[in-house]
Amino acid sequence: TLSAGVHSLLFLLNNKYSLEPRASVKYALSAKNSISLGYGLHSQIQPIGLYFIQDEFGASNENKSLDMTKAHHLVLSFDQMLPGNMHLKTEAYYQSLYNAPVSKFESNSFSMLNAQGGFETQILDNSGFGKNYGLELTLEKFMTRGLYFLLSSSLYESKYQGSDGIWRNTRFNGNYANTLTAGKEWSWNRKNKNRSIGFNLKLVHTGGLRESPVDIEASRDAGYTVYDETRAFEIQVPDYFRLDIGFRLKRNYKHLTTTLGLDIQNTTNRQNVSGRYFDIETEEIVTSYQAPLIPVLFYRVEF
Template identity: 50%
Template sequence: TFNGSSAIEPRASLEWAANPNNRWSISYGLHSQLQQPQLYFSSASDQNQDLALTKAHHLVLSYQRILSYGSLLSAELYYKSLFDVPVSRQSSSFSALNLLEGFIDEPLINEGTGTNYGIELSLQRFVSKGFYYLLNATGYQSKYTGSDGIERDTRFNGNYIFNVTAGKEWQRITKKGKDRLLGINFHVAYIGGFRDTPIDEAASRAAGRTLYQNDLAFSIRQKAYFRTDLRFYLKRNKVNANRTLSLDIQNLTNAENEAFRYYDAQQNTVVVQHQLGIIPMLSYRVEF
């Protein structure tokens, strides 16, 4: 890395096929990761440039079963133990695991930890007669510990994720041998609300800007996230080029998903900022 950090990352995996349709596997890996660039180039201290890599022990137990009609059922248990996570040198709830954006104005040390574990179930049908789908459900926990020694929920601990993806394609070969493909697919996501830190309204009012109750970091929860995407497309395949005309409608139901909260000095209250609503996109793509 730019500061001379290096890492050895051992990996091991064992797989057992009980029969042609059933397969078990267990794997372990030691993973290393650089954090976001703004974490190292702090205006408060050059010491952050010497931070070591964040590391994690990752253990996964998985099972796969091939079903009829070209379908696959899979289950996965996972456990991840993170260490050498950058946290504040002073007693604080800050951890690099929750960092989204912005620069860090304090010196950090690699003494934080984190834990992620959960189970994921998936049912997938591969393309057959133009039809396919993928159903996915995940339950998980995501915790971290800052330099204050208190274990808390991470920002991203929504606890559950549900995804449904399905599509259908119709292919037609014209008398002149031209290949036409008409398709439709959709994706639905329902995700447990991420965590947020309460805003200190009295302190924010006095300061005229948003101030948080950092001793209660990520103790409140946003509303669950819901989004539906729909896509129509027409493909024309030729020898020298492929052309695709598509209409994508993101957030079809115009769901108002929370983005963040802030103190609005003009309204003198805490305001919830929402993510974008429905977004239609028409595109034409040529591939040579």
């Protein structure tokens, strides 16, 4: 089976446009397994605020002319149906990114491919590059007798190049990721009312994000946290681990459905690292953490 098409994108703020060819071919090896190959060109506009950054004299909007970041995507996959109403999918992929915004007037490690939030004030151009490649395995069990699960595991690399021409790890290069979503539901009828009890869980275990080391002397002089961008993303924080579980009691009446539930986020109360910063008062590097265990009890009525 061959599928092909063209996607177009027009950004009216600066009249940048993109024509993106995409195609895939799928070959059935048997009634239960197949192999496929897909290619696509994908584009993404920059965060809107970035286009309105002015230079130090407030006289121009040089970033307004920034083009879209673009990427060639290539995916080879193998699908197989398994006994027990299960599905196995294996993928190998490669992404080549270009037109990534990097510093225009300085040779440094900055790239918008690592943007995580905040407000950028640099004047940029589209001379940056990036690449992602990896393997992913997904095993899915469709709901049978109230039981379902989705297990995914991947190994990958994520690199980028700033205006200094050096290839580095991106902020998001954790190297591996494992996720499991599963649930079980029990149903019964009582006095013409359908009732069900459900249990579900979500488990995420990934390699830690990367960060740049704190420049202690520069931070002390500046009065705020300054990172050593010549060693951008050399440090990898500890692995991210999170287990969420949930319980549901659902009752179906003639004209409405009620659900009583309890969700427990970060059930193990894992201290996942959010980042590190320089404390001006103690002159020490402090580690901040993400949200601790959070229970959420709710009652929902649907008509």
